[in-house]
Amino acid sequence: MDHEPCIGVLGGGQLGRMLAFEARRMGFRVLKWTGGDASGAARLADHTLLDEFDSESAFVEFTNTAKVATVEFENIPSALINRIATKIPIMPATAAVSICQDREKEKNFLHSHHIPTTQFEIVKDAESLQHALETISGDVILKTLRDGYDGKGQLLVKDDDNRLSATEIWEEFGNTDAIVEKRINLKIELSVICARGQDGETITYDPAENEHRNHILDVSIVPARISPELSQQSQELAKKITQSLDYVGVLGVEFFVDHDDNLMVNEIAPRPHNSGHHTIDACAVSQFEQQIRAISGLPLGDTRLVQPAVMLNLLGDIWDAPTIPPDWAPIHRIPGAKLHLYGKSHAKPGRKMGHVTFTAPTLDEALAHMESIKKTYQIGNDNH
């Protein structure tokens, strides 16, 4: 057992869990360091360190045991990634992760490579916020520069007459540095999962069409119902980003498309992405296997979509009680439906507890199955 090479994963959530599944199937051992996250999703590893990320003993054990390391979540302290890199190879590299950790750096990086984004301003006080509100027309969204996910740390500011003053908005937002973005009237949201190997080979998956509810991903539809031009453009942009970051591993690029079919990059996730979970059941090689291949220096695999797929996120809202899941039989009855649960011990509203992938010979069938399951579990009703 100990002869099998060990992959170290920083983070204790579902992405690392799905990565561990694939790694173990492929004959690797997995060591997780959760940084204090004891939600339960990490349990699938061979060994789990529950210590905080500043623990010296965990650092020693992690770097002595793992042959190669990766991160499952971008909000891992860069100093830790740097320090691990002095002992064992860690992919993606800190330089790439730290760009994606900070919305200001991310936007500046994209601009320096002439990649389109939403109009934005960085604000550091009420005066600069006032200036941004005057410069950007229409509704805007304030976002914290760091640590946001699933819409956390965001405030919509409508362009109406009874809008609060810049000072009041600044106080409501918590007096913290932020990015102000123009709110796009979205036609569609897309994402492209891209992988780059140690030899520089760069490949993409078919774009996913993403629907959000309360800023949290609800459904991903693959292939996205877009023109071949938009599909190609988004994949080319994702490749350009990955190559410009000199990235090794899997990365997710989120895009906005407005009603004039303008493509804008929203954000970059330096890891496998929620909108790529269908790749486990619907693609020749999943995004998680691809990540293992990339970081361990293996050839990248086939990204081909074998069947149309629709992925539905299962949030804690549909649990009967924090530790009591609903009856899953209706999902198991549907041909082509695959249930994935993340092993988290407590459900909370908005918490990602699992997902279902519906595959079918046609996208319409997969969509119909997804809609029927949404009705069964009352997903998308006001109370859910």
Ligand code: ADP
């Ligand atoms: P997170 O890190 O929480 O995923 P995002 O910036 O991706 O943050 O925002 C989450 C979702 O909120 C987006 O997928 C989109 O649906 C909506 N959103 C965010 N920014 C904008 C914007 N500028 N215009 C329109 N919708 C937006």
Ligand code: MG
């Ligand atoms: Mg996002």
